[in-house]
Amino acid sequence: MSNENKLKRLRKKYISPSFSLSYNEPLYIVRGKGQYLYDNKGNKYLDAINNIQHVGHSHPKVLEAATKQLKKLNTNTRYLDETIIKYAQELTKKLPENLNMCYFANSGSESNDLALRLARNYTQSNETIVLEGAYHGHLISLIEISPYKFNGPGGIGPPKHVHVSPIPDIFRGKFRSKNASQLYVNEIKKIILEIENTGAKVSSFISESIMGCGGQIIPPKKFLKNTYDLVHESGGLCIADEVQIGFGRMGSHFWGFETQDIVPDIITLGKSMGNGHPISALITTKEIAETFDNGMEYFNSFGGNPVSCAIGHAVLNIIDEEELQANAFSIGALLKKLLNELKNNHSIIGDIRGIGLFLGIELVNNREELKPLTKTANLVINKMKERGVLLSTDGQNHNVIKIKPPMVFNKENAYYIAENLDLVLSNIE
Ligand SMILES: Cc1ncc(COP(=O)(O)O)c(C=O)c1O
Structure with missing residues (x-):
């Protein structure tokens, strides 16, 4: 039996079937370096999906920071320690002045769950407004506020305290006209009124500033600004989920918001x-953090430990030293331009969108009917894999090909993707 087949068999035996594998024929990846992954046969793949390996796979400075701190000390946060303070200082330097109180945890889901707790505590309400198509994490509290999950396979819809506003998508969303932004804001206004009419009040509005699982959706201009104003006027808090889009990926800005x-x-x-x-x-204002400090300790066994903070700090330094935000800006712009050129030759490309190194290619039957080509998108990413490029699909119809590579992506990589996508789309059409 081949090594791959043995792994597949053992995985089936021991790992829950809810874990999925990418691609029709799964890859057995054994090594990563920079923006590349290598399989067990030595084949090299350009990783155009992994926004977690932000500064590149196996970055030596991340490794050095981790091992140095691991050799010295790793504890919880109940001792005085420089690592957490230095990291919090550097992190908050990247943020508006009022966002200066840090909580550390271990996953995006934990941070979002804590955000809901903070908002509920501050507003004494749990009425939460979310955007259609959004994903905010895998905990119960977050499946409940993630239409991507509760409206998807196995989902059971939203609980009563969760209010879903239409996805602000001007390509295939409910409103596409010039005044779409205002029309989407009106939907938020309606929800706030509905909440208030029941005698309740808004707790929070949570969203990404560019929707990732939603399909790389850039909301129309001023939609978020006007929404934030309405939510603030109603006494609610605005939570920005930067889990996918933060840390310079946008190129033009360090944060999505x-x-x-x-x-x-x-x-x-x-x-x-x-x-x-x-x-x-999670980073918030002093006032919100102080209100949350009601006697109940925030204890997180691993969150904010010295090893994690040393690694986080190293990642921040690398982003600056290697000018990765500027790289995301220039390479992202080049790749977007090349993809837009492909749009001229391939009618199934309905839309190219995104910012920096966070791009999406939406496939449709044609640009009038906009029927989502879900199966074709899946075929494209499998064919691209055969050509050594790793991509994924997302969006409510899974017809958006996502590009969100490590930030060390270069010019050659951009051309390689565009050329191969051109060939794959030509063969399919
Ligand atoms: C926007 C967004 N928020 C939250 C999460 C949850 O993060 P984690 O998987 O680290 O719990 C994700 C994960 O994909 C995400 O994309």
Whole structure:
């Protein structure tokens, strides 16, 4: 039996079937370096999906920071220690002045769950507004606020305290006209009124500033700004989920929320923060943090431990030293331009969108009917894999090919993707 078949058999025997494998024929990846992954046969793949390995697979400085700290000390946060303070200082330097109180955790889900707790405590309400198609994590509290999950296979819809506003998608969403932004804001207004009419009040509005699982959706201009104003007027808090899009990936800005000209009350971070090491954070204002400090300790066995903070700090330094935000800006712009050129030759490309190294290619039957080509998108990523490029699909119809590579992506990589995508699409059409 081949090694792969043996692994497949053992995986089936011991690992829950709820874990999925990518691609029709799964890959057996044994090594990673920079933006490349290598399988057991020595084949090299360009990793265009892994936004967690932000500064590149197996970055030597991340390894060095981890081993140095592991050799010295690893404890919980109940002792005085420089590592957590230095990291919090550096992290908050990247944020608006009022966002200066840090909580550390181990996953994006933990951060978002904590964000809901903070908001519920601050507003004494749990009425939560979310966007259709959004994903915020795998805990019960987050499946409940993730239409991507509760409206998907196995989902049971939202609980009563969760209110879903239409996805602000001007390509295939409910409103596509010039005044779409205002029309989407009106939907938020309606929800707030509905909540208030029952005698309740808004707790929070949570969203990504560019929707990832939603299919790389950039909301129309001012949608988030006006939504934030309405939520604030109603006494609610605005939570920005930066788990997928933070840390310079947008190129033009360090954080996704900055691209929308908004200042959240709470931001949640994860994924790329530790380059694969499980670390996450929530950052909020002093006032919200002080209100939460009601006598109940926030204890997290692993969150904020010295090893995690040393790694997180190293990742921040590498982003700056290697100018990875600027790289995301220039390479992202080049790749978007090349993809837009492909759009001229391939009518099934309905839309190219995104910012920096966070791009999406939406496949449709044609640009009038916009029927989502889910199966074709899946075929494309499998064919691209055969050509050594790893991509994924997402969006409510899984017809959006996502590109969110390690930030060390280069010019050659951009051309390689565009050329191969051109060939794959030509063969399929
Ligand atoms: C936007 C967003 N928020 C939260 C999460 C949950 O993060 P984690 O998987 O680290 O719990 C994810 C994970 O994919 C995500 O994409």
